[in-house]
């Protein structure tokens with residue numbers, strides 16, 4: 001091969017890659033206007049902020065969580081912010097859960113699966129029942145809701161947005177039960193996305209890989225131990241909605257604390273493990 005060709009072929013590749021990425025659609029808030037969206041775990045935290053963004057964009061929102069009083073307030077605020085409509089369904093989510101989409105005038109455009117059950121941020125305590133319970137809330141209910149919403153999402157050419165974590169891609173200390181449930185989501189939804197592609201099912205699946213976010217529950221559990229500042233939940237919520245609307249495969253937030261470390265995961269796993277441990281403030285036993 002001539003020297004010119006050796007330079008030309010990679011150069012053409014770069015130009016094509018640039019064209020492909022820059023031709024991607026940009027996000028516009030109008031994309032959500034009039035869309036029927038369910039947000040689970042929306043009584044507080046990132047879910048609550050997603051409901052407010054969607055309301056400002058003029059979507060029809062249906063929020064779920066266990067605490068009805070908090071959901072009432074979220075619904076009121078959504079109406080003030082300009083939601084097409086705002087409704088709530090309260091109750092605990094498990095493998096029995098059906099998606100309450102018929103409430104949204106018979107259809108559904110986006111299902112945002114975001115809720116998480118309470119866990120602990122500490123060394124694994126050997127409690128197998130807790131893992132079983134957490135899998136039911138954080139994983140099996142996501143599967144059950146997806147299965148029951150699928151006919152409606154196929155009809156609308158809609159989207160499934162799955163809120164996961166860096167702890168669903170990499171093993172971190174103190175998140176053993178939680179991490180197991182988040183890894184399970186990646187396995188299930190990434191396989192399903194492949195099948196949708198083969199079967200020409202026009203339903204997008206967006207998996208969101210989040211770093212430490214400043215929600216009340218996360219800060220309360222981990223701020224004393226983690227040597228890093230949490231990112232703002234409002235911005236995080238908006239990035240998730242944008243990724244879902246643009247039908248992206250994965251969302252990384254914050255980008256520098258997720259995408260970049262993930263580059264190390266397959267090539268220098270031990271280095272990544274070491275760097276992660278440096279962000280933890282833990283009592284170490286004295287050397288023997």
Ligand SMILES: NC(=O)C1=CN([C@@H]2O[C@H](COP(=O)(O)OP(=O)(O)OC[C@H]3O[C@@H](n4cnc5c(N)ncnc54)[C@H](OP(=O)(O)O)[C@@H]3O)[C@@H](O)[C@H]2O)C=CC1
Pocket residue numbers: 040041042043044045046047064065066067068070091092093094113114115116117118137163164165166210211212213214215216217218
């Ligand atoms: N905050 C962080 O640092 C990070 C968060 N994430 C992910 O982001 C998502 C949101 O996290 P965050 O906002 O911090 O969570 P929060 O703890 O603030 O909120 C959790 C929500 O889930 C609801 N919920 C809890 N248990 C149940 C249940 N059994 N059935 C139904 N709903 C339930 C809660 O309401 P109620 O108690 O009323 O039921 C609440 O609305 C999660 O998927 C989490 O894994 C990922 C990485 C980092």
Ligand SMILES: CC(C)CCC[C@@H](C)[C@H]1CC[C@H]2[C@@H]3C(=O)C=C4C[C@@H](O)CC[C@]4(C)[C@H]3CC[C@]12C
Pocket residue numbers: 121164165166167172175178210211212217218219221222226257261275276279
């Ligand atoms: C490359 C690294 C520097 C990045 C490290 C990021 C680590 C430390 C981040 C990434 C995901 C984060 C956890 C998470 O997903 C959700 C929760 C639930 C909450 O109730 C308690 C806190 C907890 C466990 C977060 C703790 C901090 C984690 C492990």
